[in-house]
């Protein structure tokens with residue numbers, strides 16, 4: 001198989017950070033580095049401004065669930081952005097990894113409106129009722145078989161809408177990130193980032209589903225449902 005044709009289908013490789021026995025120091029450094037990756041490349045803040053924050057009105061309390069929330073830098077930013085706009089937002093940040101939950105609670109357990117919960121994102125009903133669902137760089141952790149069911153649950157349970165941002169499976173993203181990510185040392189950021197791009201998505205992966213899809217540089221795919229469609 002050539003380098004380019006390998007991007008026709010999603011890879012199934014395990015990420016180093018998902019191994020229960022991975023080095024905790026490298027895991028926590030990876031989580032710290034996600035903060036910068038999210039700020040510089042994920043486009044998640046603009047996406048949340050255009051969707052969730054634009055949809056909210058002062059005086060209307062809303063609940064958002066963030067799936068695969070990691071160290072929680074995005075929910076913490078979103079709560080601050082909502083507060084600045086005088087919006088009443090509460091966030092449940094869900095992650096399946098107890099080491100990551102501990103780490104997030106130590107950093108952000110004191111933030112008002114943020115509830116950090118250990119749990120499987122696929123058991124979405126456990127967090128209902130909620131108005132919005134958000135996930136950044138989470139969906140590619142799931143196998144193909146789990147994704148349509150999760151999106152159907154999101155449609156069923158979200159009272160307003162959902163916004164999922166992930167990586168576009170592209171050889172150009174892979175080459176670009178492999179060069180840039182040499183700056184990330186002593187962590188899983190570069191290796192897992194490259195694996196994640198191979199496990200990412202192309203718009204045709206969702207073609208039969210009732211969703212709005214957007215692509216954005218650098219190498220993002222955004223999946224919008226409910227009132228954001």
Ligand SMILES: C[S@@+](CC[C@H](N)C(=O)[O-])C[C@H]1O[C@@H](n2cnc3c(N)ncnc32)[C@H](O)[C@@H]1O
Nearest residue numbers: 034068069070095096097120121136137138141
């Ligand atoms: C690449 S990290 C992204 C973290 C965060 N959303 C961010 O943007 O920085 C993916 C996260 O998804 C979590 N995860 C993977 N599978 C999960 C599942 N089935 N349920 C909940 N969390 C899961 C991992 O533990 C990890 O923290």
